[in-house]
Amino acid sequence: MMNKCVTPMGKRLLRTWFLRPILDLDNLNSRLNVISFFVSSEELLTSLRDTLKSVKDVPHILKKFNSPSSVCTCGDWTAFLKSLSALLHINKIFELGISENLQEQANYFSVNIVEKAASCISMDLAYVYELVIGVVDVNRSKDKGYETTVKDGFCDELDELRQIYEELPEFLEEVSSLELARLPYMSRDKLLPQVIYINQIGYLMCIFEEKLDERILEELQDYEFAFSDEDGDVKRFYYRNAKTRELDSLLGDIYHKILDMERAITRDLVSHILKFSMHLLKGINFAAELDCFLSLALVARQNNYVRPILTAEAVLDIRNGRHVLQEMTVDTFIPNDTKIIDHGNVHIITGPNYSGKSIYIKQVALIVFLAHIGSFVPADAAKVGLTDRIFCAMGSKLMTAEQSTFMIDLHQVGMMLRHATSRSLCLLDEFGKGTLTEDGIGLLGGTIDHFISMYAPPKVLICTHLTQIFVDSHLSQSDKVKYYTMSVLRPDNSNEALEEIVFLYRLVPGHTLLSYGLHCALLAGVPQEVIKRAAFILDATTKGIHIDRACDEKITAQDQQYKNAVEKMVAFDAINGDLSLFFQDMCAGQP
Template sequence: MTWLKGRVGAAYYNIATSELFVMDDVIEDDFSYCITRTLYRQCQPRYVITSSGSPEAFTNVLKKLIVKDTADTSMSSGSGLDRASHVALKILSKTSNTFEDCVHRVNLLNLTSEPQGMTSTERITFLNSVLNYNSKLMLHALGMLLKYIDTNWGKLALDPNGEAVYLYVNYVRLKDLVMIEEETYKELNIMQTKYHPSLFKFGASVKHEGMNLFTLLNRCQSRIGVKYLWRLMQQPTRDVTVLQDRFRVTEFFLNPDNRNLFESLRSSLKNLVRLTPALLNRYATPLAKPHDWKKLSAALSSVIHIGELCDSCRGSAMIFSRVADSITRHMHQSRYFIDYIVDYEMSKHQGKFAVRAGVDTELDELNDMRKSLPDMLAKYVMKDMPALPDSVDTAKLIYLPDIGFLLGITGWVGEPPEEVEIEGMEFKCSIGGIRHYKSDTARELDECVGDILCKITHRQSVILMKLIDFLSEDIVSITKAIECCAELDALMSLSTVARDHNYTQPKIVKSHVIDIKDGRHPLRELFSQYVANDTQSGESSSLIKIFSGPNACGKTAYMKQIALIVYMAHIGCYVSASSARIGVITNILTQIPLMESSCYNASSFLIDLRQINNILYSSTPNSLIIMDEFGRGTAEIDGLALLASVLNNFIKRKNYCPHVFVATHMHRIGSILPPDPIFELQMFDYVFSEENTLVFLYKVISGCVEKSFAHEVARSMGLEDDVLNEAVEIFESMRRGEMPPTKPQEDGRTMMRRIANVSKDEENTEAGKLKDLIKNTMTREL
């Protein structure tokens, strides 16, 4: 396993079945490490491998998991021969397992299921279709795993003369989590995972990534609420109990009778800040500003107030009970002591931590002494006046750091004498024409008063450290309470969006069904009038839907709409439909064309193949699969054969077939597939206007179109008539099996125009180029 900057990647090997499992990079919660814990529970490892470059916190989590597993198994079985008692953590050297070395080992991976006789280049191409090379942490983890197996195979399998066999690569499906790849998050426009939630302002979209589902749902009032919503959307769940509790929160806040409570909670949530041990230590340093203490007090007050409000409705949803129960007596005391001790006005005036009067007797005495010090010094200076020579007119007592109190002669009768020494006094220095002496009175002040400011600062520091120590005693409870409030903030954000956009509560069932009435695309409807459509899959309806229709008629938007509604239901959010009954989904798998990018080191067709390969390997009966124009990146006959083969694979699964939605322009697909009620052909309705222009109705109906109307769509987009007319003629000729007709006159005019354009610039015209054009024109076969 590898962890870096809030993301985790993993791979494991099953010796008994010779299977490799990999998990693409996913966002990991560095507060609870739920992905790491779930993965550990699922694979039940004998060895746990990580790099010495992993963060200490991540390594400690792995150690705690192993220790806890050992303790639990020992208590249940008492056997010394069980798996858990032998789990070992192997921390490999990061210098011997760099990312480059690990990727090199992955590129040498030999799978039993791979085609025979491949070259090194062909193997890398094949692995690109099996593995997601964009998941850097997964590749690093897989490389470390393979290298460790290479070195220790004899000890692992008790077969010193053999070597590991790898049948194929499977993708990990974590229990209770709806697995979604990062590419799918981007394709469905759920969120751009490269952006951290700290970039997002509370309750509003930002310019960094534009409108997506995350920015739509983000109405959080606090920064930690935004981060919790981010994690919640990264971890859609199949736990029906969790989802039902989230739905109850939205249902509660949509009730008009609870509107005042909703507004009170929103107001308090704005003051939330996360209190961690590292942040608490900052308060003990000069980096802490006076307003930091005020923010801390406001945060604790808000958490306590939120807890009191939630206590009044604890029976409505589990989150209310968790928030109310997270408030401890110590938190009340912490809030009281901060307000009792910290003098906010004085702290702001002095620019540092200041203690209120009446908190500490010793500090009060020091402050009183400091305030009365000018009068005291005026009285004490009179004691020294009789001992001064008659030439001294005026004097005063002052304090200099590291030297103490000194008597300064500020005025003379006439000119000051050249002799600086005065009997009974010690001359110290002369500053600005004022001579300073250490007198008996100054020595007395040094003993009874001393450095008053230093004493005050020291005493305030002692009080500050006691306050921080007191807060630290309950830091875990405070952190948990704030985390519960952050969850409440995220769920209230979902309820706000549900009210504003007229969303409805979906019914989550443990059946093989998706039944959506009047479904709408949650993002598209924000910018234009959107036509609602129904969706039925499973139970009495077909599981495979094959959509056809004119270009740009809404096929892709409709399929994304289905995926988004299902996804929203699995994060506990109301959905954009009049009603929805959705069976629990294990994963959402997509094959949607991506923009070609050098970072993928593959063509668009190869990327499509990798996505389809992942779909075939990872899909379960409860998967939701979206396929958009698969096969478009190769010859039509090859693409049609591949598409038919993939769909036939699903058809053969019968009752174990997942929910499959396919958009294609290969209209012969229906005639190639074997007749079976498990699949259904559907199309997007359209009409031709009186002007013979194509009009999209954006309504799904049964049937299949005969053509894609590419020419009509091109005409609506403003393509030149000459080009369009020629395209239609070529199309009609090819449909009749004839060669496109030639047009000698038009070809000649075209060549003459090219010659004229070249010869316009007489100075820069190349004679050879002009000669070649004329020669081609004269010898052109018409």
């Protein structure tokens, strides 16, 4: 979604940016300045992206040029020339397409993109372009029907060979007509013999349908059978004779002579091009970086992202933050604020299932992450302190993982507790739920107390349903902890009318002891009878009432049958009773 680059190099570079977020404030602000400039100039953004679409994978082409075993095709030369032309056009856009208004904006954002384009896309690239088009004709191969790239008129000897090769079919047709006079009469119903040329094999007389018999070969003593082949229903028999041997001696393997000569010319051309490889790579690297900036600017324009304010302070202040992906999957996304300034670094978030807690903490992490690659972020405003690490214990598990989800959570939390600094961001989602409730409460409470006890704790966002830590005072009192919940609209406090509960997805101060799991089950399509039974058990457990076994008519009848059988067994006289009658009585009425 974020990678809208149009060049292969840009896609690779932007992926590298995502894999390696940075903490260099000057570098990040420089990236943000360039993106701000392009966000404010849609026409320039569109023009540059359209031009960049013609820039192909030049580093790969140069590597191919530099490989002794590789052969440069017309496609390679076409891609190379298009790329050079596009780079030169980009330079022209920056030279001539920047209006006074855009120049003022560039100065305002301290963007030196015009000067950088001029220094990276030098006139050496224009020289290379002229050098290539002076030797290579990328359309010649298509026009002539065989692999040939060197322009007409560049080499007289090559032009002479190519003329002979291109006129060869007509010449061989004349030779074939002369050779037919030596052969005995051939039926007009059959294909007439002809002299042909096969690359790397040479010139041969081709006889169709059937092989020459011994009687004819005695008359044609210079004929020597070479080989045969079959193409569908057509059989071909190839012979060498005096004329084909003469052609081999006179013309030789003319096609490969042409190829060898063209390859020698292109190798010489490539050796000249490679002298400018540093200039080429400098221009291509600029194009890749430009492509990344344009991609991030386009995403920012399309999704209403804003420029974050990056600071060296350990703060996080987000107004109306949104989730990068989630907002694209729903009709209306409810944004939320995040404010971690000075005190209150540990935020404990409670609330119902399905109310947006996990989405909220993930969106905070994504906003922080995007800010550290120099991107705009999905929010109305954001002030992000430099963050050295983002730790996550989200309960996720790879299919190939050899550990349980709970053990993975423990490893992640352990690493978090050992390495988190005041500049870190820590996310814990339902930590402690994978074991006994008592153990989970203890682990979660101990983790929170550890963060509280730190002199300069990291920024911590915790989602939990283990609300007993509030009731039983498991947590130390501290102004470093703030409590939030996801608001819910409910007309009354009864356990009935689950349909009337509305999740507002809005983060508000406070905490809740209810999870509204039955309402979530209803939303998920769990059968009504299951939800009714769950509501009954929940109510009985809350009030300390004995819970009767769930039953229906079928189960009740079966229980009565078992009860009758047990009573008969107890009443049976095992010493004097008749076992046969007993079993008949027991099985009476059974199918």
